[in-house]
Structures are given as structure tokens and as C-alpha cells.
Amino acid sequence: MHLNAKSYLEIAQGKREQRQKHIPKAWLLSQDQLQSRDLLNLPEHCGILTAREFHITQTHDAVDIATGIASGKLSAKEVAIAFCKRAAIAQQVVSFELSWSVIRFSDQAIPTA
Numbered sequence: 416m417h418l419n420a421k422s423y424l425e426i427a428q429g430k431r432e433q434r435q436k437h438i439p440k441a442w443l444l445s446q447d448q449l450q451s452r453d454l455l456n457l458p459e460h461c462g463i464l465t466a467r468e469f470h471i472t473q474t475h476d477a478v479d480i481a482t483g484i485a486s487g488k489l490s491a492k493e494v495a496i497a498f499c500k501r502a503a504i505a506q507q508v509v510s511f512e513l514s515w516s517v518i519r520f521s522d523q524a525i526p527t528a
Contacts, residue, residue, distance in 0.1 A: 468497035492528035
């Protein structure tokens with residue numbers, strides 16, 4: 416290995432630190448939550464999503480959401496916040512690269528919703 420080359424562990428740690436900088440502090444999972452074996456129930460019980468936000472992200476499809484926004488039962492802002500929070504939870508648990516764009520997008524989506 417080249418003397419200046421970083422190991423994959425150092426690169427991975429750097430990427431995790433970058434990710435953490437993009438996620439609002441209130442949306443960060445604790446170390447205990449990150450090590451939980453009950454990942455399927457984590458979004459509901461981690462304390463990041465309100466009960467209403469969990470309901471929006473868990474039970475509504477796109478048609479329900481559009482109808483809810485059109486009727487005033489849901490606001491575009493609360494829907495944007497709910498899904499951005501849900502993406503932040505997923506990103507921390509499985510570290511998939513796609514949601515980085517969602518987290519960055521949340522900086523623009525929420526104020527304009």
C-alpha cells in the first residue's frame with residue numbers, strides 16, 4: 416500500500432463524519448439506537464419523528480399525501496420535514512449514499528414547502 420494512501424477504514428470514518436455534518440443535530444440517532452437490533456421499529460420509537468410524522472411516512476401513499484395537502488389536512492412543510500427526518504434515520508442506520516442528496520435537499524425543501 417502507498418504510504419499516503421488511506422485505509423478503507425479511514426475513508427469510511429471520514430464519510431461518516433461528513434454525513435453527520437449534514438444531518439441536523441436533533442435528527443441524530445444515539446449510539447445505542449445505531450446498535451439496536453430492532454431496526455424495523457426504530458423510526459417509530461427513536462424520538463426523532465413525532466407520532467404525526469411517523470403516521471405520514473408510514474401509512475400515506477403519494478395520492479393520500481397530495482389529497483391531504485390539497486384539502487389542508489396536511490401541509491407541504493410538515494410532509495417535507497417528516498420525509499427528510501425519515502431519510503436521515505435511514506441514512507444513519509444503513510449508510511446508503513442516495514439519501515445524502517435527500518439530507519442536503521432538506522435544507523432547501525423545508526423552507527420552500
